[in-house]
Amino acid sequence: MNENKILIVDDNPTNLKVLFDYLTGEKGNKIFVAKNGREALERTAFAHPDIILLDIMMPEMDGYETCRRLKENEDTREIPIIFLTAFADTDNKIKAFNSGAVDFIVKPFNQDEVLARIKTHLTISRQKKELEKANADLADANVALGKSNQALADANSTLEEVNHALEETNKELAKANASKDKLFSIVAHDMRNKLFSITGSIDMLESFYHDLNDDEKQDRIRAMADSSKHMYKLFENLFTWARMQTGSIEVVTEEVNVAGIAEEIISFFMEDATAKGVELTCDVPEGCDVMYDKNMLQFIIRNLVHNAIKYCDSGNRVVISCTQDGKWHNIAVTDNGVGMKKEICDSIFETGAKSSRPGTRREDGSGLGLMVAKEFAELNRGSISISSREGFGTKVILSLPASSECASHFE
Structure with missing residues (x-):
C-alpha cells in the first residue's frame, strides 16, 4: 500500500496534537507538522506531501498567503490543500477557494469528518495524477503511432531497394564463403604436407634408427622441427584470422616505439636470416612513435620480415625502415630477393587466393599471415601496400598514424 504523506500546519499545539492523533491512528500515514506559514513552505519543499491541512489564522503569514505561495510554485501547486478554520461563513469559504484550497474543515x-475529507481528496488527487499520466501516455502513443505509420510507409516505398540490396549481399556472402572454402582447402593442404613430412621422418627413425648415422638422424629431427614450427605458425595465423572474422579481438591503442619493435623482431629472426646468408638490418630512427596496438604491430612486422627472409637467398638483404609523410608513418620492409609477378602481387591479399609460393629454400606458406596483417592494419586506421618486381625484390609499406610527439620530432 502507498504511504500517504500529510503535512499539518497550525500554530496551536492542541490542534496539532488532536490532528496528529487522528491521523497516526490510520495505517499508511506519515505525518509532518509545521507551526507557521514559513515552516510550512520549508516542510513542503523538503517532504513534498500528498496533502496539506492548513490553518487560516496564524501570525506573520496567514493561511491564505501560505496557500497562494504554494500555488505559485510549480513544484507544489498540485498538492491539495484543506483549510482549517473556526469560521464557517460564506466569505471565508469563498476566500479559501479563491486562494487555491480544495476544501475546508471547521473547528x-x-x-470521522477529518479522515473522510482527507481520504476523499487523496483519492481525487491520485486519480487526477493517474488520468494525467494516462493522457500523457496516450499522447505519446499517438505520436509513436504516427511515427510508426510514417516509418511503415517509408519502409514500403523502399522495399524494392532493400530486396535488391539483400540479393547483392547474398551474392557477396556466397562469394566470401567460396573464398573461405578455398582458403581452408589451401591451409588443409599445407598442414597435410607437413604432417606427412613429420610422420615420414618418424617412420624413417623408427624403421632405420640403427642404420642411420648421427647426421642423418639430425636431418630427420630438424625436418620434424621445421614442420612443427610451420604448423604452429599456420595454426596461430588461422586462429587469429578466425578471431578477426568473429570480431572477438580488442584493439588496445597506445604509443609504440617502432625502433624498439623492429630491433626485437630482428633479434628474433637473426638466426634464420644468418642460416640463409641474408643480411637483416634496422633503419628506423629513434623517436619514431605511432599510435597503435602493440601486439598487432609486432604481428604485422614479424610476418612481413618472415616473408622477406623466405624469398631471399644468400647475399640478399632485408631492411626495416621508417619515414614520415605528414601525420603518417610509413614503416617499410624491403628486400632485394626474388620478387614476384604483377598478377601475384595484385591478388596477394585476397581470401583464398593461392598467392603464396615456396621460398628460396622450398619453404611453404598459405598467405594467411598477410591477410591477417592487412586486417590488423585496417583495424588500427592504417593500411598496407606492396610493390614488387620479379628478380629485383619486394617492398611492403605499413602506413600508420603518428603520435603528436613523434610528428614534432620529425619536423
Missing part, C-alpha cells in the same frame, strides 16, 4: 474537529 472543533470531528475525527
Whole structure:
C-alpha cells in the first residue's frame, strides 16, 4: 500500500496534537507538522506531501498567503490543500477557494469528518495524477503511432531497394564463403604436407634408427622441427584470422616505439636470416612513435620480415625502415630477393587466393599471415601496400598514424 504523506500546519499545539492523533491512528500515514506559514513552505519543499491541512489564522503569514505561495510554485501547486478554520461563513469559504484550497474543515474537529475529507481528496488527487499520466501516455502513443505509420510507409516505398540490396549481399556472402572454402582447402593442404613430412621422418627413425648415422638422424629431427614450427605458425595465423572474422579481438591503442619493435623482431629472426646468408638490418630512427596496438604491430612486422627472409637467398638483404609523410608513418620492409609477378602481387591479399609460393629454400606458406596483417592494419586506421618486381625484390609499406610527439620530432 502507498504511504500517504500529510503535512499539518497550525500554530496551536492542541490542534496539532488532536490532528496528529487522528491521523497516526490510520495505517499508511506519515505525518509532518509545521507551526507557521514559513515552516510550512520549508516542510513542503523538503517532504513534498500528498496533502496539506492548513490553518487560516496564524501570525506573520496567514493561511491564505501560505496557500497562494504554494500555488505559485510549480513544484507544489498540485498538492491539495484543506483549510482549517473556526469560521464557517460564506466569505471565508469563498476566500479559501479563491486562494487555491480544495476544501475546508471547521473547528472543533470531528475525527470521522477529518479522515473522510482527507481520504476523499487523496483519492481525487491520485486519480487526477493517474488520468494525467494516462493522457500523457496516450499522447505519446499517438505520436509513436504516427511515427510508426510514417516509418511503415517509408519502409514500403523502399522495399524494392532493400530486396535488391539483400540479393547483392547474398551474392557477396556466397562469394566470401567460396573464398573461405578455398582458403581452408589451401591451409588443409599445407598442414597435410607437413604432417606427412613429420610422420615420414618418424617412420624413417623408427624403421632405420640403427642404420642411420648421427647426421642423418639430425636431418630427420630438424625436418620434424621445421614442420612443427610451420604448423604452429599456420595454426596461430588461422586462429587469429578466425578471431578477426568473429570480431572477438580488442584493439588496445597506445604509443609504440617502432625502433624498439623492429630491433626485437630482428633479434628474433637473426638466426634464420644468418642460416640463409641474408643480411637483416634496422633503419628506423629513434623517436619514431605511432599510435597503435602493440601486439598487432609486432604481428604485422614479424610476418612481413618472415616473408622477406623466405624469398631471399644468400647475399640478399632485408631492411626495416621508417619515414614520415605528414601525420603518417610509413614503416617499410624491403628486400632485394626474388620478387614476384604483377598478377601475384595484385591478388596477394585476397581470401583464398593461392598467392603464396615456396621460398628460396622450398619453404611453404598459405598467405594467411598477410591477410591477417592487412586486417590488423585496417583495424588500427592504417593500411598496407606492396610493390614488387620479379628478380629485383619486394617492398611492403605499413602506413600508420603518428603520435603528436613523434610528428614534432620529425619536423
